[in-house]
Amino acid sequence: MTGPARLAAVCGGLALLLGVVAVGSLLVGSARIGPGVIVDLVTGRGPLEGAERVVILGIRLPRIAAAALAGGALAVAGAGFQALTRNPLAEPSILGVSAGAAFGVVLAQISGLGQGVVEALGLTAFAFAGAVVAGSAVYLIASTGGGLPVHTLLLAGVIVGIFFSAAITVVISLVDTNRLGGVIHWLLGNLAPIPAGALGVFGATVALGFWLVLGRARALNLLALGEEGAQELGVDAERLKRRIFAGAALLTGAVVAFVGPIGFVGLIVPHAMRMLVGSDHRVLIPAAALGGGVFLLSADTLARTVVAPAELSVGVITSFCGAPFFIYLLRSRAGRVMP
Amino acid sequence: MTTSLRALALCFLLVAGSAWGLEVVDQTGRTLTLPAPPRRIVSLVPSVTEILFAIGAQETLAGVTDFCDFPADAKRKPSVGGMISPSLEILVTLKPDLVVATRSGNRAETFDQLKRLGLPIYLVDPSSVGDVMRLVGGLGELTGHRDGASAVTADLERRIKMVGERIAGRPRPRVLYVLWPDPLIVPGRGALVSELITLAGGESVTADLGAGYPRMSLEAAVGRAPEVIVLASHGGGTPVGRDKWERLESLPAVKSKRLYTADGNVMHRYGPRLIDGIETLARLIHPEAFGPEAFGK
Amino acid sequence: MTPLVQFDGVGFTYPTAAPGHGRFEIRELSFAVAPGEVLGLIGPNAAGKTTVIRLLSKALAPSRGAIYVQGEALSSLGRAEVARRVAVVPQDVAQGFPFTAQELVLMGRFAHAPGRFFESPADVRIAREAMELTGVQALAGETLDRLSGGERQRVVLARALAQEPRLLVLDEPTAHLDLRYQAECVALLRRLHREQGLGILLVSHDLNMAAELSDRLLLMSSGAAVTMGTPEEVLQESTLERVYGCRVVVDKHPTTRRPTVSVLWPDGR
Numbered sequence: 001m002t003g004p005a006r007l008a009a010v011c012g013g014l015a016l017l018l019g020v021v022a023v024g025s026l027l028v029g030s031a032r033i034g035p036g037v038i039v040d041l042v043t044g045r046g047p048l049e050g051a052e053r054v055v056i057l058g059i060r061l062p063r064i065a066a067a068a069l070a071g072g073a074l075a076v077a078g079a080g081f082q083a084l085t086r087n088p089l090a091e092p093s094i095l096g097v098s099a100g101a102a103f104g105v106v107l108a109q110i111s112g113l114g115q116g117v118v119e120a121l122g123l124t125a126f127a128f129a130g131a132v133v134a135g136s137a138v139y140l141i142a143s144t145g146g147g148l149p150v151h152t153l154l155l156a157g158v159i160v161g162i163f164f165s166a167a168i169t170v171v172i173s174l175v176d177t178n179r180l181g182g183v184i185h186w187l188l189g190n191l192a193p194i195p196a197g198a199l200g201v202f203g204a205t206v207a208l209g210f211w212l213v214l215g216r217a218r219a220l221n222l223l224a225l226g227e228e229g230a231q232e233l234g235v236d237a238e239r240l241k242r243r244i245f246a247g248a249a250l251l252t253g254a255v256v257a258f259v260g261p262i263g264f265v266g267l268i269v270p271h272a273m274r275m276l277v278g279s280d281h282r283v284l285i286p287a288a289a290l291g292g293g294v295f296l297l298s299a300d301t302l303a304r305t306v307v308a309p310a311e312l313s314v315g316v317i318t319s320f321c322g323a324p325f326f327i328y329l330l331r332s333r334a335g336r337v338m339p
Numbered sequence: 340m341t342t343s344l345r346a347l348a349l350c351f352l353l354v355a356g357s358a359w360g361l362e363v364v365d366q367t368g369r370t371l372t373l374p375a376p377p378r379r380i381v382s383l384v385p386s387v388t389e390i391l392f393a394i395g396a397q398e399t400l401a402g403v404t405d406f407c408d409f410p411a412d413a414k415r416k417p418s419v420g421g422m423i424s425p426s427l428e429i430l431v432t433l434k435p436d437l438v439v440a441t442r443s444g445n446r447a448e449t450f451d452q453l454k455r456l457g458l459p460i461y462l463v464d465p466s467s468v469g470d471v472m473r474l475v476g477g478l479g480e481l482t483g484h485r486d487g488a489s490a491v492t493a494d495l496e497r498r499i500k501m502v503g504e505r506i507a508g509r510p511r512p513r514v515l516y517v518l519w520p521d522p523l524i525v526p527g528r529g530a531l532v533s534e535l536i537t538l539a540g541g542e543s544v545t546a547d548l549g550a551g552y553p554r555m556s557l558e559a560a561v562g563r564a565p566e567v568i569v570l571a572s573h574g575g576g577t578p579v580g581r582d583k584w585e586r587l588e589s590l591p592a593v594k595s596k597r598l599y600t601a602d603g604n605v606m607h608r609y610g611p612r613l614i615d616g617i618e619t620l621a622r623l624i625h626p627e628a629f630g631p632e633a634f635g636k
Numbered sequence: 637m638t639p640l641v642q643f644d645g646v647g648f649t650y651p652t653a654a655p656g657h658g659r660f661e662i663r664e665l666s667f668a669v670a671p672g673e674v675l676g677l678i679g680p681n682a683a684g685k686t687t688v689i690r691l692l693s694k695a696l697a698p699s700r701g702a703i704y705v706q707g708e709a710l711s712s713l714g715r716a717e718v719a720r721r722v723a724v725v726p727q728d729v730a731q732g733f734p735f736t737a738q739e740l741v742l743m744g745r746f747a748h749a750p751g752r753f754f755e756s757p758a759d760v761r762i763a764r765e766a767m768e769l770t771g772v773q774a775l776a777g778e779t780l781d782r783l784s785g786g787e788r789q790r791v792v793l794a795r796a797l798a799q800e801p802r803l804l805v806l807d808e809p810t811a812h813l814d815l816r817y818q819a820e821c822v823a824l825l826r827r828l829h830r831e832q833g834l835g836i837l838l839v840s841h842d843l844n845m846a847a848e849l850s851d852r853l854l855l856m857s858s859g860a861a862v863t864m865g866t867p868e869e870v871l872q873e874s875t876l877e878r879v880y881g882c883r884v885v886v887d888k889h890p891t892t893r894r895p896t897v898s899v900l901w902p903d904g905r
Contacts, residue, residue, distance in 0.1 A: 002754075003754040003755070004754050029428045030420075030426040030428045030429045031426075031428035031429055031431065031432040051431045051432045051433075051434050052432075054431045054456055054457075055427075055428045055431050055432060058431075058455070058456055059427050059428055059431065059456070060428070109447070173522075173554070174554075181422070181423045181444070181446070182423065182445075182446040182447065182448075185423045185424060185446065186446075186448075190424065192448060192452060193427070193452065195455055217753070218746065218752070218753060218754075219746070219750070221735070221739075221743065222743050222746060224730070224733060224734065224735065225729070225730065225733075225743070226730060228690070228693075228695045229726065229730075231693065231694065231695055231715055232693045232695070232719065232723075232724040232726075233719050233743055233744065233746050233747060233799070234715050234716035234717075234718070234719030234720070234746050234747030234750060235715065235746065235750075236714075236715050274734075278734070279734035279735060280735070280739070282753060282754065304426075308420075308426065308429075309418060309419055309420040309425075309426040309429045310405065310420040310421050310424070310426070311420065311421075311424045311426060313424075
C-alpha cells in the first residue's frame with residue numbers, strides 16, 4: 001500500500017475506533033441516563049432544560065473532548081520526543097515541562113486565587129507560565145553554540161523536572177493540611193469538563209503543536225540514521241530538533257495547563273502504535289494522535305465508572321497500565337524497540 | 340443579644356427580598372440571589388450536614404458526601420461521592436437548588452464547575468466557635484428553621500457557660516493536642532481545636548504557631564514541656580502513636596501519666612458536637628472539677 | 637574544467653583532545669577531484685581521512701581555508717543542496733534500524749524535495765532504478781537486519797545513487813565484507829563509474845583495492861597530505877614504510893599490473 005493510501009486507511013480505522021469509544025463514553029456515567037435521551041440531546045432534539053441536558057452536554061461531552069485532545073497531544077509529544085532523542089524511554093514528562101507547569105498550578109492553588117471565572121483561566125495561565133519557564137530553562141541549559149545536543153537535552157530535562165518536583169514537594173509540606181487534598185488531587189492527573197471557550201483554546205494549541213511535529217515527519221524518519229547520517233541526506237538537524245522540541249513542549253504544556261499532569265500516555269501510546277503501524281512517522285504521528293485519544297478516553301471512562309459515585313484519578317489508571325506494559329516492552333522487544 | 344438583632348435584620352431582608360427573590364449573604368461574605376428559599380440542598384461539608392439535621396432541616400437535604408456520617412440518618416441520604424472529587428453527574432441529577440461547600444475541604448475547581456453548571460454555591464469557612472454559632476444561625480435563616488437554629492445555639496451557649504463555671508479560677512495546664520502523629524500536625528492560630536482547648540480550661544502550647552493546622556517538629560513540641568497530651572483518633576485503626584510519646588519519659592505529661600486519646604470527629608468538625616469536644620477536653624484537663632454526674636443534661 | 641571537489645588550504649582542529657594526545661587537527665590540506673575521477677584517500681589510522689569526509693558533508697566546518705563543490709563554496713550551500721551533489725556511503729547503518737530497504741533508499745530522495753510530505757512517483761521510480769543498479773531490487777521489502785553485510789552495503793549504495801549525486805564518497809566500503817563481496821563491490825563501483833560518469837572519493841584501509849580502483853591516490857598522515865599522484869607514484873616502498881612504520885614490498889598485480897602492497901610480516905623475536 002502506498003504512503004498516502006496507508007495513512008488514510010490507518011487514520012480512518014483509528015478515527016472510527018475513537019468514535020466508537022466516544023459514543024460508549026457518552027452512554028456511561030454515574031448518572032443513569034437512557035441512550036434515547038442521549039441521542040436526542042446530541043442531535044439537538046432533546047429537552048432544552050433539565051439535569052440530563054446538563055450532564056450530557058455540560059459534563060460528559062466536554063470531558064470526552066478534553067480526554068481525546070489531551071491523549072492525542074501527549075502521544076504526539078511522546079512520539080516526537082522519542083524520535084528526537086532516539087531514546088525509547090523518552091516521554092513528555094522528561095522534558096521538565098510538565099513539572100514546571102505543575103509547579104505553576106500548585107503555586108496558584110496555594111496562593112488561593114479568588115473565586116470566579118477568572119480562576120479557571122488563572123490556573124491555566126499559571127500552568128502555561130510554568131511550562132514556558134521550564135521549557136526555556138531546559139532549552140537554554142542544553143543549547144551550545146552550535147546546536148542542541150540530544151544527551152544534554154535529556155539531562156537538562158531531567159534536572160529541571162527534578163528541580164520543580166522538589167519545589168512542589170516543599171510547597172506541599174509547608175501548606176495547611178486543609179488545602180493539601182486539592183493540590184495532591186490535581187497532581188495525580190484528573191480530567192474534568194472544560195468550558196467551551198477554554199476547550200477551543202486548548203484545541204487550537206494542540207493543533208499548532210501537532211502541526212509542528214507532523215510537518216517534519218518525513219525528516220524525523222531520517223533522524224533514525226543519526227544526526228550526522230540525516231545531515232548527509234540533506235536534513236538541517238539543528239532546526240529540526242528545535243522545532244520538534246518546541247512542538248513537544250507546547251503540547252505537553254497545554255495538556256498540563258488545561259487538564260493536569262498525566263503520565264505514561266506519552267510513553268505507552270507511541271510504542272503501541274509503532275508495533276501496529278510501523279516506524280514511519282508520517283503514519284505514526286497521526287496514529288499516535290488518534291490512538292492517544294482512544295487510550296486516555298478509555299482510561300478516563302474507567303476512572304469515572306469503576307468506583308462510582310467516587311472517581312479515580314485517570315493518572316492512576318494510566319500508571320497501572322504503564323508499568324506492566326513497560327515490562328512487556330522491555331522483555332519482548334529488548335533492543336529492537338527503537339533505532 | 341447581637342444574634343437576635345442580626346436575626347431581625349435578616350428577617351427583614353428575607354421579607355423584603357421575597358418579593359423579587361432571595362438575597363443571601365453566605366459565611367464568606369459573598370452575596371447570592373436565589374429565586375426562592377432552597378428546598379433541595381446538596382451539602383459537601385460533613386459539619387453542615389450535621390447542623391442541618393440538628394436544626395431540624397434534614398428534609399431540605401437532597402444530597403450529602405460519603406464522609407457525612409453523623410447522625411446515622413445522614414448515611415441514608417444519596418451521596419455524591421468524596422469531598423475532593425464529588426461526582427458532578429450525580430450532583431446534577433439530584434437537581435439541587437443550592438450547594439453548600441467549604442474552601443477548606445472542597446476544591447476550588449469544583450466551585451468553578453458548579454458555577455458553570457448554573458448552581459448557586461453557599462460557601463462556609465468557619466474557624467472559631469463564634470463562626471459555628473453564626474453558621475447555625477445562617478443555615479437556620481436559609482432553610483426557614485430559625486427556631487431550631489436558636490435552640491441549638493442556645494444549648495451550645497449554655498453548656499459552654501457551664502464548663503466555664505466549673506473551671507473558673509483554676510490554673511491552666513499546658514496542653515499539646517496531636518491531630519496527626521507523623522508528620523506531627525498540631526492546632527495553631529485560629530484553629531478550632533485551639534479555641535476548644537482554651538474554653539476547656541487549658542493553654543495550648545501550639546496556639547502561637549502558623550494558621551490552621553501546621554506541622555511541627557517533635558523536638559519543638561517536646562521543648563514546650565506540655566503537661567497534658569491529647570492524641571486524636573480518627574476512627575477505626577488510624578495510628579495514634581501512643582508508644583512514641585510514652586517513650587519520652589522526661590515530659591511532664593508522661594511523668595504524671597496525663598497522656599490521653601480523644602475522638603477527633605467531635606473535635607474537628609465545625610458542628611454542634613463541638614460542645615462534646617469541649618466537655619471531653621475539659622474532663623481530661625481538669626478531672627478534679629468534674630464528677631461523674633457533671634455532664635448530665 | 638571546474639573540479640568536482642576542491643579543498644583549498646583547509647585546516648581544522650577538533651575542540652576536545654583525546655586523552656593522552658594533543659588536539660587532533662588537519663593542517664593546510666589542498667587537493668581536488670576532477671569530474672568523473674576516482675580519488676583514493678589512504679593513510680594510517682588517525683590520518684584524518686574520516687575528518688575529510690565529515691568536512692565534505694558539512695558535518696564539520698573548517699577553521700581555515702575553504703572547500704568548493706563544483707566551483708561553489710560549501711559554506712554557501714544548504715544541506716539539501718550539498719546532498720544533491722555529494723552522496724556519502726557510510727561504513728554501516730545503525731543496528732535495529734526499523735525501515736525496509738526500499739524505505740531507506742527512498743530517504744536518498746529527501747534532498748531533492750525536502751518540503752514534500754510523501755515521495756512523488758518519480759522519486760519511487762528513481763529509487764527502484766538505483767536498487768536495480770546495485771542489484772538489490774528483490775530485497776525491497778526486507779528490513780535491514782535481515783540482510784547480509786554485502787546486501788546491506790549495496791542497499792546503502794543504492795540510497796546514495798538515488799541522491800543523483802555528482803560525487804560519491806565511500807567510507808571503507810569493503811571493511812566488513814568477505815572476498816566475494818569485496819570483489820562484487822569493486823565490480824559494481826567500476827560499472828557505476830563507467831556508466832554514470834560519477835566522481836568517486838574512496839576512503840580505504842585496503843591499499844590494494846584503492847590502487848585497483850583509483851585514478852589517483854592521496855596519502856595522508858597525521859592530518860596532512862604526504863603525497864598525491866597515480867598509484868604507482870604514491871605506493872613506493874620507502875614512502876609507505878615511512879608513513880605506516882612497517883616493512884612492505886610493492887609488486888605488480890598479476891593481471892591488472894596495478895601496484896600491490898604486501899606486508900613483510902615481522903618475526904616476532
